Amino acid sequence: xxxxxxxxxxxxxxxxxxxxxxxxxxxxxxxxxxxxxxxxxxxxxxxxxxxxxxxxxxxxxxxxxxxxxxxxxxxxxxxxxxxxxxxxxxxxxxxxxxxxxxxxxxxxxxxxxxxxxxxxxxxxxxxxxxxxxxxxxxxxxxxxxxxxxxxxxxxxxxxxxxxxxxxxxxxxxxxxxxxxxxxxxxxxxxxxxxxxxxx
Amino acid sequence: xxxxxxxxxxxxxxxxxxxxxxxxxxxxxxxxxxxxxxxxxxxxxxxxxxxxxxxxxxxxxxxxxxxxxxxxxxxxxxxxxxxx
Numbered sequence: 272x273x274x275x276x277x278x279x280x281x282x283x284x285x286x287x288x289x290x291x292x293x294x295x296x297x298x299x300x301x302x303x304x305x306x307x308x309x310x311x312x313x314x315x316x317x318x319x320x321x322x323x324x325x326x327x328x329x330x331x332x333x334x335x336x337x338x339x340x341x342x343x344x345x346x347x348x349x350x351x352x353x354x355x356x357x358x359x360x361x362x363x364x365x366x367x368x369x370x371x372x373x374x375x376x377x378x379x380x381x382x383x384x385x386x387x388x389x390x391x392x393x394x395x396x397x398x399x400x401x402x403x404x405x406x407x408x409x410x411x412x413x414x415x416x417x418x419x420x421x422x423x424x425x426x427x428x429x430x431x432x433x434x435x436x437x438x439x440x441x442x443x444x445x446x447x448x449x450x451x452x453x454x455x456x457x458x459x460x461x462x463x464x465x466x467x468x469x470x
Numbered sequence: 471x472x473x474x475x476x477x478x479x480x481x482x483x484x485x486x487x488x489x490x491x492x493x494x495x496x497x498x499x500x501x502x503x504x505x506x507x508x509x510x511x512x513x514x515x516x517x518x519x520x521x522x523x524x525x526x527x528x529x530x531x532x533x534x535x536x537x538x539x540x541x542x543x544x545x546x547x548x549x550x551x552x553x554x
Contacts (some may be wrong), residue, residue, distance in 0.1 A: 277529050278553040328496040345549035446497035
């Protein structure tokens with residue numbers, strides 16, 4: 272079960288609103304490679320993992336992604352608080368505003384709503400951990416793209432923290448994949464699915 | 471007596487250290503050096519959190535010490551700049 276601690280894993284202090292940037296950063300909330308997708312991917316995959324290292328790591332990284340989701344939402348919240356109608360119209364934020372006002376709703380920058388098709392939970396340990404390695408790189412690339420589009424240090428600071436975490440997660444998933452492979456037949460990793468078959 | 475910002479900064483540092491150690495230990499569960507590092511920093515974190523909560527209010531909803539009101543609800547919340 273989850274416990275909530277009333278602080279952000281990394282501080283967010285944005286003093287200047289910017290609805291244009293909020294529309295870009297929202298991809299790390301509800302986008303295909305965002306923190307919500309990451310958390311649901313890992314927390315879903317963990318249930319049928321055949322190995323305690325995988326169960327533990329997916330639980331812990333999945334939980335950390337929820338922390339990251341909260342940081343991204345705090346950034347968007349602070350970029351869009353007390354917006355004037357003029358700012359809303361001028362920034363193109365009006366398309367989002369009409370359906371959500373300034374509430375947080377998980378969608379990608381392009382408007383695609385968050386959905387489970389953004390991730391897989393395939394029920395094969397090698398497949399799922401490989402998906403997770405890709406997911407971390409996709410998230411890292413997304414943060415790289417965001418950093419190319421933004422130069423406000425107040426925004427870049429938490430974004431850089433989040434980007435660095437993706438790289439560490441990638442490392443840990445690689446170790447978990449290697450660990451799973453070591454417990455399988457070294458002549459054929461695919462001889463059976465450790466999550467389903469009983470050899 | 472540390473001020474609120476300083477204490478919260480130390481909690482963030484200790485918490486992050488523990489978070490990192492936990493992920494490392496997930497894939498290196500037999501690493502005794504990492505275990506010792508983890509024990510040291512989780513104890514530091516526990517003490518810092520207890521000190522912070524005594525002075526400034528609860529960080530989790532099961533540690534409210536006030537008896538007259540449920541201060542868990544107090545603003546600002548983290549996304550509004552609270553406990554930062």
